[in-house]
Amino acid sequence: MKLELISFNVCPFVQRSVITLNHKNCEYDITFIDLLNPPDWFLEISPLGKVPVLKVDDKDVLFESAVINEFIDDVTPGSLKPSDPLTLAKNRAWIEYGGTCLADLFLIANHKDEKDMKGQMGECVTRLQRVEDILNDSTFFNGEELSLIDAAYAPLLIRLDFMNEKLNLLDWNNFPKLKRWRDNLLNLEAVQKSIVEDFKLHYTNKIKGQNGYLASIV
Ligand SMILES: N[C@@H](CCC(=O)N[C@@H](CS)C(=O)NCC(=O)O)C(=O)O
Structure with missing residues (x-):
């Protein structure tokens, strides 16, 4: 194929x-x-x-x-989906939720006004708190093996670091489970290789192109 x-x-x-x-x-x-x-x-x-x-x-x-x-x-050997239908359904719901968190990051960069940007940052952190609350102590979301939901959240967790450098979006100390999840994901070759060369430069340019308040400080 x-x-x-x-x-x-x-x-x-x-x-x-x-x-x-x-x-x-x-x-x-x-x-x-x-x-x-x-x-x-x-x-x-x-x-x-x-x-x-x-x-x-x-x-x-x-x-x-x-x-x-x-x-x-x-279409490939092995499954990255939970076999239990209820767990699978919950994973799908949280994957969708992760998309909303990604939209927050986009909107943070889109706001023209600092106050609106900060409001969006607050919404984003509140949303992330919900994820923190449902995580457990395992290496990945469902346990010790990678699932599709981990692949879905890795790009978000990587971008939070970038946002933190520019904005102090969140204090990782208040999100210990998210932080550990991010670290465990970043240890994987599949994740490391998914980060495009010069990612920070390209991401900065993307933010500048959005021409919001954030563009003036990155
Ligand atoms: N729900 C979609 C979201 C994809 C998405 O928003 N992609 C953005 C780039 S990161 C895009 O193509 N935006 C172009 C546009 O909205 O016109 C998915 O999960 O694939």
Whole structure:
């Protein structure tokens, strides 16, 4: 099966899929596009104009990172999904929730006004507290083995570090379980290899391009 992932260099949703592909030792091609100036061929195949898109065998197209990741998991040996339906359903719900936290990071960089940006930071931290509260003491979300939900949260946890450098978004001391989860994820080769070269530079440029208050201080 031929897999081609359509990507934007700092998109956290793409990174979720890259981690899954890496962890499952898949062979795949990755094609980077400029989201500010997306090519026509991309707009033709991406129903929402968003990345990631996964092209399968040059003809079928999948979108939505959570769906792409389940597909990758389903067509490769081993499973990164909990076998218990209730646990699986809960994981899916928290993966969706993680997308809202990622949206917070995007919105923090979008606000033109410092006060609005700080309000968004507060919302983000409150949301992260809920994740902290449901985590247990295991290495990964469901236990000692990586699951799709871990791949879904790694890009968020990595970006929190970057946001902290610029903004003191959160005090890791108040989020010990999130911090340990982040560290455990960053120890994985699949995660390390998912971070694009010069990530900080590209992420800074992305924030500058959003032209919000944050752009003036990064
Ligand atoms: N729910 C989607 C979100 C994907 C998403 O928002 N991607 C952003 C880049 S990080 C995008 O393509 N934005 C372009 C746009 O909204 O026009 C997923 O999980 O795949």
